[in-house]
Amino acid sequence: MQVAKHHENGVKVSQSTTEPAWVRYLLLVVALGFLSLFLLLPLAAVFVQALDKGWEAYLAALKEPDTLSAIWLTVITAACCVPVNLFFGIVAAWAIAKFSFPGKSLLITLIDLPFSVSPVVSGLIYVLIFGLQGWLGPWLQEHDIKIIFAVPGIVLATIFVTFPFVARELIPLMESQGRDEEEAALTLGASGLQTFFRVTFPNIKWGILYGVILCNARAMGEFGAVSVVSGHVRGSTNTIPLQVEILYNEYSYAAAFAVASLLALLALVTLVIKTVAQWKIQQTLSVAENER
Amino acid sequence: MSIEIEGLGKNFGTFTALSNVNLNVPSGELVALLGPSGSGKTTLLRIIAGLESPDSGRVLFNGEEATRRQVRDRQVGFVFQHYALFRHMTVFDNIAFGLTVKPKKMRPDKEQIRDKVHTLLKLIQLEQLADRYPGQLSGGQRQRVALARALAVEPQVLLLDEPFGALDAKVRLELRRWLRRLHDEIHVTSVFVTHDQEEALEVADRIVVMNKGSIEQQGTPSEVYDHPATPFVFDFLGNVNLFQGRVHKGTAQMCGMNLSSPEHAAANDAPAVGYVRSHDIAIERVATDAGAIEARVHYLLSVGPLVRVDLMLSNGDGTIEVNLPREEADRLRLLVGEKVFARPRKMRVFVDDYQI
Numbered sequence: 164m165q166v167a168k169h170h171e172n173g174v175k176v177s178q179s180t181t182e183p184a185w186v187r188y189l190l191l192v193v194a195l196g197f198l199s200l201f202l203l204l205p206l207a208a209v210f211v212q213a214l215d216k217g218w219e220a221y222l223a224a225l226k227e228p229d230t231l232s233a234i235w236l237t238v239i240t241a242a243c244c245v246p247v248n249l250f251f252g253i254v255a256a257w258a259i260a261k262f263s264f265p266g267k268s269l270l271i272t273l274i275d276l277p278f279s280v281s282p283v284v285s286g287l288i289y290v291l292i293f294g295l296q297g298w299l300g301p302w303l304q305e306h307d308i309k310i311i312f313a314v315p316g317i318v319l320a321t322i323f324v325t326f327p328f329v330a331r332e333l334i335p336l337m338e339s340q341g342r343d344e345e346e347a348a349l350t351l352g353a354s355g356l357q358t359f360f361r362v363t364f365p366n367i368k369w370g371i372l373y374g375v376i377l378c379n380a381r382a383m384g385e386f387g388a389v390s391v392v393s394g395h396v397r398g399s400t401n402t403i404p405l406q407v408e409i410l411y412n413e414y415s416y417a418a419a420f421a422v423a424s425l426l427a428l429l430a431l432v433t434l435v436i437k438t439v440a441q442w443k444i445q446q447t448l449s450v451a452e453n454e455r
Numbered sequence: 456m457s458i459e460i461e462g463l464g465k466n467f468g469t470f471t472a473l474s475n476v477n478l479n480v481p482s483g484e485l486v487a488l489l490g491p492s493g494s495g496k497t498t499l500l501r502i503i504a505g506l507e508s509p510d511s512g513r514v515l516f517n518g519e520e521a522t523r524r525q526v527r528d529r530q531v532g533f534v535f536q537h538y539a540l541f542r543h544m545t546v547f548d549n550i551a552f553g554l555t556v557k558p559k560k561m562r563p564d565k566e567q568i569r570d571k572v573h574t575l576l577k578l579i580q581l582e583q584l585a586d587r588y589p590g591q592l593s594g595g596q597r598q599r600v601a602l603a604r605a606l607a608v609e610p611q612v613l614l615l616d617e618p619f620g621a622l623d624a625k626v627r628l629e630l631r632r633w634l635r636r637l638h639d640e641i642h643v644t645s646v647f648v649t650h651d652q653e654e655a656l657e658v659a660d661r662i663v664v665m666n667k668g669s670i671e672q673q674g675t676p677s678e679v680y681d682h683p684a685t686p687f688v689f690d691f692l693g694n695v696n697l698f699q700g701r702v703h704k705g706t707a708q709m710c711g712m713n714l715s716s717p718e719h720a721a722a723n724d725a726p727a728v729g730y731v732r733s734h735d736i737a738i739e740r741v742a743t744d745a746g747a748i749e750a751r752v753h754y755l756l757s758v759g760p761l762v763r764v765d766l767m768l769s770n771g772d773g774t775i776e777v778n779l780p781r782e783e784a785d786r787l788r789l790l791v792g793e794k795v796f797a798r799p800r801k802m803r804v805f806v807d808d809y810q811i
Contacts, residue, residue: 366543
């Protein structure tokens with residue numbers, strides 16, 4: 164309520180400082196036009212193509228054993244990556260936001276590294292380390308451990324690529340909230356764990372959710388890094404994005420788009436949760452503002 | 456519980472926050488740490504609480520070594536400048552927090568917690584707001600909740616970090632009087648940090664004036680105010696005018712005035728600075744002896760019960776500020792531009808070229 168009121172007042176007061184109406188509409192039309200042309204249209208195309216041959220063909224394409232196996236592998240990969248990155252993300256954000264230590268800015272840079280490196284390179288790093296010609300390759304073969312061209316490689320590559328999401332979401336949030344509440348809890352006799360679960364966690368839970376769903380979306384949709392390490396073994400080391408590519412290359416367009424529509428759906432669901440989480444974060448932050 | 460601080464030192468990088476600080480806080484006293492920002496007062500308070508660890512020196516509680524004791528084992532209540540209430544908890548849950556995190560064996564049951572919280576809510580006069588969230592309270596109400604939360608665990612020491620710093624003038628005045636009454640009731644050893652000399656003078660049993668990481672002076676409010684030990688303390692507590700001059704065998708010569716300064720009987724023509732509070736200067740129409748200085752009225756301003764008079768010294772040594780009670784000002788009927796004589800009633804002379 165208050166925000167809306169504020170906004171109205173703001174517009175009234177600042178009439179003389181805003182652009183003329185035609186400029187505002189022009190900008191709006193350009194932005195919306197661009198958005199529909201490059202985002203909404205392809206998204207719609209995916210669903211149209213997927214349902215081209217009717218619902219039955221669509222469901223049949225999804226029930227195909229290789230596809231089912233790809234879906235299953237994708238879910239397993241995400242289920243491994245998200246908890247790991249959730250844990251490391253919280254730990255890293257906690258360390259960076261609440262303590263000062265030498266090498267802090269280096270740590271922040273390192274967390275961003277996976278974003279600045281091409282996913283293909285990320286995949287290659289693992290091939291270089293664990294591959295047959297790599298550093299650990301011979302030793303791994305001796306002990307009969309398969310990492311490259313197997314599920315562990317896919318999980319490792321995905322963890323690397325999705326590492327920054329949770330940490331990057333939490334660092335600014337935790338920094339803006341300061342340390343006062345945690346210190347208050349400590350002086351009141353709470354232990355470290357009690358302080359985390361009863362004071363810190365409730366303040367960052369929406370930020371965590373936000374980071375987790377972004378991390379999950381990327382883990383399920385990652386192509387480049389996974390493509391390098393998976394070896395494309397049908398029904399065994401193919402994730403959904405790889406399966407889409409294979410189907411498409413084999414000219415089974417309807418099937419390819421049917422599988423692709425799963426990823427598109429995931430994106431839409433992610434978007435909705437993301438919006439809700441963002442709104443909640445804004446709310447907790449504005450409460451914090453009020454308290455200052 | 457008494458607190459003893461021995462030889463405490465703390466650096467943040469190259470900045471010296473505290474150096475060789477020694478302090479005794481007897482049990483049951485309310486002590487103010489007073490100083491400008493950067494004087495180390497908050498750092499000292501946080502070290503007592505255990506939120507910061509010293510580089511050197513010791514902290515003793517009741518004569519027992521407590522320097523390395525964990526925060527949660529120190530039994531201190533800490534009140535933050537920005538309240539630090541748990542924003543996702545109601546007022547009731549905030550106050551109950553310290554009781555609910557106790558280990559199972561020591562934790563009171565639900566009934567006892569409820570009684571305790573309601574007693575505290577009554578003490579801070581906010582019984583009807585138990586179900587509100589911190590965001591729905593005013594600043595003064597939040598700080599009272601923060602105080603109740605700290606008191607709930609029955610701390611041996613209460614530490615307050617600029618507790619009224621974020622509040623507006625009227626609420627501030629009310630709350631500090633309330634804090635004084637509260638202390639008279641519960642007598643818990645308390646240390647509070649402030650940069651507001653008025654607040655320290657009004658509330659504290661004892662004032663510790665800090666500057667640049669060291670203690671300048673400690674004593675009762677009247678000792679500190681009436682007998683400042685150093686130029687810094689004089690300057691920090693209240694408005695002050697400076698006169699440059701020399702002191703020779705118990706007589707200070709400042710800007711053409713001859714004033715007796717018995718504490719410097721041994722001084723031999725040494726450079727000195729005289730400090731006079733702005734309300735310790737009388738304004739006269741005629742000069743009766745050499746104890747007054749000629750000046751011109753430069754500016755007049757009524758501030759509440761006082762009238763502030765700025766005088767331009769006739770010898771060109773700048774201006775001085777005089778605060779007159781309104782009655783006195785009415786009697787004198789001063790006009791801007793008029794020639795008068797200013798007579799310092801009390802001057803404190805420091806031999807030393809101390810610069811502010």
